[in-house]
Amino acid sequence: MTQAILTLNAGSSSIKFALFRHTTPIPPQPELSGQIDGIGARPHLKAKDAQGRLLDDADLPIDGEAPHRAALAHLVAWLASHEAGFTIAGVGHRVVHGGQDYAQPIRLDDEHLARLRALIPLAPLHQPHNLAGIEAMAAALPGVPQIACFDTAFHRTQPPVAQLFALPRRITAQGVRRYGFHGLSYEYIADVLPRHLPPEQANGRVVVAHLGNGASMCAMRGRKSQATTMGFTAVEGLMMGTRSGSLDPGVLLYLMDYEGMDAKALTRLLYKESGLLGVSGISQDMRELLASEKPEAKEAVDLFCYRIVREIGSLAAAIGGLDALVFTGGIGEHAAPVREKVSRQLSWLGLEFDAAANAAGEKRISAAGSPVTALVLATNEEWMIARHTAKLLADDA
Numbered sequence: 001m002t003q004a005i006l007t008l009n010a011g012s013s014s015i016k017f018a019l020f021r022h023t024t025p026i027p028p029q030p031e032l033s034g035q036i037d038g039i040g041a042r043p044h045l046k047a048k049d050a051q052g053r054l055l056d057d058a059d060l061p062i063d064g065e066a067p068h069r070a071a072l073a074h075l076v077a078w079l080a081s082h083e084a085g086f087t088i089a090g091v092g093h094r095v096v097h098g099g100q101d102y103a104q105p106i107r108l109d110d111e112h113l114a115r116l117r118a119l120i121p122l123a124p125l126h127q128p129h130n131l132a133g134i135e136a137m138a139a140a141l142p143g144v145p146q147i148a149c150f151d152t153a154f155h156r157t158q159p160p161v162a163q164l165f166a167l168p169r170r171i172t173a174q175g176v177r178r179y180g181f182h183g184l185s186y187e188y189i190a191d192v193l194p195r196h197l198p199p200e201q202a203n204g205r206v207v208v209a210h211l212g213n214g215a216s217m218c219a220m221r222g223r224k225s226q227a228t229t230m231g232f233t234a235v236e237g238l239m240m241g242t243r244s245g246s247l248d249p250g251v252l253l254y255l256m257d258y259e260g261m262d263a264k265a266l267t268r269l270l271y272k273e274s275g276l277l278g279v280s281g282i283s284q285d286m287r288e289l290l291a292s293e294k295p296e297a298k299e300a301v302d303l304f305c306y307r308i309v310r311e312i313g314s315l316a317a318a319i320g321g322l323d324a325l326v327f328t329g330g331i332g333e334h335a336a337p338v339r340e341k342v343s344r345q346l347s348w349l350g351l352e353f354d355a356a357a358n359a360a361g362e363k364r365i366s367a368a369g370s371p372v373t374a375l376v377l378a379t380n381e382e383w384m385i386a387r388h389t390a391k392l393l394a395d396d397a
Contacts, residue, residue: 004031004086005393006079007385009094010133011126013039015071017079018382022089022393026386032082033382036060036071043071045078055082068129072136090145091137092389094184094381096126096234098150100175105153105388107396108134108146116148122179123234125271145396147389154183154190157224162318165232180218180228182210184381189326190223191384196363196375197324204323207315209308209342210379211332213241213284217308219315227318229311235270239307241284244274276300286331286338305341312346322349322372327365328379339365343374 034047229237
């Protein structure tokens with residue numbers, strides 16, 4: 001039997017998984033991978049092997065009041081029937097929030113789980129599902145180490161002033177601060193930057209735009225986080241698929257006073273009804289909006305790009321300029337029109353855009369000789385989780 005590491009990324013409406021050979025180093029491609037989408041609506045499992053061949057592509061008979069738990073149970077059974085020849089040495093989990101305490105991956109136990117449950121109010125859409133995945137895998141694979149890898153950990157290198165809110169100290173002392181998210185994605189990009197840029201640029205002033213249904217950006221220097229757009233929760237910063245991004249707090253006070261909205265209604269508004277979906281009234285899917293001729297769709301796309309450009313200016317100011325810009329994530333990697341709308345507005349920072357390279361889907365979309373290099377790089381959070389898991393298993397051994 002060949003030892004393997006299973007990675008699990010349980011989100012608000014999907015579960016991503018991958019099975020990597022437990023070797024040194026961890027191979028870049030998993031032996032099998034896939035995801036269950038549409039949880040809570042129409043669950044669908046799609047999986048492929050290391051050669052990209054389809055292993056499964058089917059709707060799942062899941063309903064009831066606990067669709068996430070049912071989806072995880074189905075996944076455990078599916079893996080048992082498809083992991084022939086492998087024995088799982090450890091399971092690595094993406095955990096969105098590590099709070100102030102967790103700046104490195106950890107091997108989970110009951111005490112750690114209790115502390116992570118206390119962080120659910122800080123990431124209500126993600127943390128409960130992350131922890132449900134941990135509990136399901138621990139029950140399905142008793143005795144197999146469960147490793148938590150935190151999306152907030154990468155941002156702990158930020159200077160203290162970048163993590164502060166201008167609130168009374170009695171509140172900030174309780175942990176109300178900027179945490180930042182998408183850290184596993186940024187960590188991967190930071191790891192591979194030297195393959196695509198000369199050392200002085202890779203370790204220079206870099207802004208990474210992780211653009212997807214959830215979207216944020218991170219400013220790096222020395223390939224370490226210096227500032228990011230998300231803060232206390234994953235709703236701050238950029239406009240997203242269904243999340244509002246940054247909002248004047250006075251809007252919330254107005255809605256509470258004059259619309260009678262309570263915390264539950266505001267949470268639904270900010271997390272589920274806003275962003276691309278709210279502005280367009282059509283869809284949260286960037287592909288659908290780019291294909292639409294409706295003015296509301298165009299306005300949603302324009303606002304999405306405008307907010308990115310504004311935040312790039314802010315992040316560049318935080319790190320003293322810009323040497324490179326990296327697009328990643330589902331929208332960042334695949335939506336050429338979005339990259340173009342953003343890049344063309346950054347000539348003032350020194351970015352000379354190559355429209356032909358962008359349209360052709362090339363990795364480098366800045367012109368030759370551009371003072372600022374623009375790249376399109378695929379992220380790989382699953383591989384990063386697998387690598388962290390393998391390291392902890394080796395340390396334990």
